Amino acid sequence: MADILPDRPGSGWGHKTEHRARVRAQIVLWAARGRSNARIAVEVGVHVDTVRTWRSRFADLGLQGLADRKRQGRPTAFTALQAAQVKALACQLPAEAGRAAVALVVPGAGPRGRRARHRALLSASTVRRWLDQDALKPWQHRSWIFITDPGFRPKAERVLDLYARTWDGTPLGADEYVISADEKTSIQARCRCHPTLAPGQARAMRVNHPYKRGGALTYLTAYDVHQATVFGHCEPTTCIAPFMALVAQVMSQEPYASAKRVFWIVDNGSSHRGKAAADRLVAASPNAVLVHTPVHASWLNQVEIYFSVVQRKGVAPNDFTDLAQVGDRLRAFEDRYNATAQPFQWKFTTSDLDDLRARLDRHTADHPEESSVALAA
Template sequence: MIGNLLIAGHGWMVSVSALCAVPVRLTAAQRRQLTKIARGYTSPYRDRLRARIVLDADDDYPNAAIARRQHVSVDVVRKWRGRFAAEGMHGLGDRKRSGRPPRFTPVQQTQVKALACELPATSGVPLSRWSSAELADEAVTAGVVASISGSTVRRWLRRDALKPWQYRSWIAPRAADFARRAAVVLDLYNGVFDSQPLGEDDYVLCSDEKTSIQARCRCHPTLPPEQARLTRVEHEYERGGALSYLAAWDVHRGKVFGRCEPRTGIAPFALVEQAMTIEPYASTRRVFWIVDNGSSHRGQAAVDRMATTWPTATLIHTPIHASWLNQCEIYFSVLQRKVVTPNDFYDLADIEARLEAFQNHYNLAARPFNRRYTKHDLDLPLKRLAAHHSGPPAATA
């Protein structure tokens, strides 16, 4: 019978049924690519198998022979041979699969996310913050879902960047004239005062106090880092007292100067005298001192005292709870990271020497901070905060 007819070809016997197989002809580039995949040790097994099937098909092996060579069924050979003949290299990839049917509806997902956006006390749960597992338990208790895992909840929340287990503190401005006083400070940073640009003989200084820098003498010396080992600092220490560091930052020149005092108060505010007796501040037209509302320079009394002692100096207070407006705080953050932490000083003299040395070192490469925040940028959060406190608009009759 015709189905049993055998013919000779390439040194083996081929059945007539093999002649019906889809022909495969590879280009030189395709053969190099498939050979690389078939011989690659890092290639997935399924990719190596499919590449070998196509290579054998290009060598005119029948499907049955390819199945024996690759230890698979004829149907598998026929499948990948046909896909390559129809689609080329793209046909050797997996088809998109529908996957397992979803267990949860979009409404249930939205309800769980809405639950995460509420404080636990709203649901009567004695917690301060939600975790993924606790949200999963509450979703089951509230009847939103029959059962759900904490990992599924976390995956849903991650899509919308929701992290109810994290928090950050904030404080609302209390001063009635917050916007006006903040605008004065921000204008000075941008070279403007009373709607007039500052001159070349006008200077802006930010001053602040870093209190209670303790001398903690470690019971054992600090060990330097080594390979696969961090710096080691002894946990136990002996207290050697504390100092306060007073500093002033020249906003537009990018220079800092300061001094250490045993305590804060009106007398230690002699930092003003230290600055106003050196150039260029001693002979300039105006020097604006931006300070917070600390006890040593609070209120109108401090303003009058400054004007009486130094007629060219003008004291500008930041609003209450707005120390972030003082650029000296930025320098203090650098000081905290690079000098004070970890606290490892022998005594108060060591603290004073280290702070003075760092101040001189910092001034060698210091430059003004790239601060572009203006009073117009402040308007948006203030308006949003005002709308939040005023509540939703009342319904009209």
């Protein structure tokens, strides 16, 4: 042991070594060199009684004697019932609880009891620790919409079949195309009150929070599912006329103008909803076929994935002087995307759809009050 002792006290130890473990090890190692207790106390910087204690414990128990003994610790100030009450309260909305916060006290009597109650007031750090230990995150929530469209299965199946290049059980031909279209509304031009600071070493880009609003526009987009090609333009708002302008933008150029069929997958937005929208599309382009996703199932529309990419890589952080700059950014991003993009690897199939419906059916059977409309077989 003496051979591995550092030449100088405190040298040769790792920076992450716990201080008290280092002191105890130094005491033992100096003792192995034959130093007296008084000399060790001076060199290590502790009281001589401390040296005697750890030399004695090491002699009796070896290395295990250098560890702290188990202690009873300070008695808890709160009971398990009080902790459970706080957790139950945290899982309620403030309006349901009737208050914004809660303070629990430990019962007691007399001056000593009052001092105990004062010390036992529930702190915010205690609440955080309790919730963290139980993995409760009551401040988070997820919204969801239960499927109520009676035609969900056949509508979703048609969309998924088109992604797999099939229509009514027949493979699509080389001159048939699938377009996913929608509008990304209310893209604002936010002019920051102070210039954005570029990122630096160990520092993220800094974008000033206060901003002046410079208006908003709508980005209408048609996405060729199998060619990974985007067609888009900006409008002040969304309605039937801007959507039909998008249709004309796509269908007026090749290969769509002379294609056998071009399937347009859209959700149930007001500008392309129902049979009237399908009739308008056919009147404008006889080779176009409008295909609606089920109600509240826009997640089946692949253009939503492109919109997510635009939001993360094209628009954010939102720092534009005016709407013209927003439009220029969207057009430039669209050009770069078309130059390098690959089709999305869509993996949700009709088999996955059946599994989803089976899980929903089981959930409905267990909780019949949550759904009054059965899914179509």
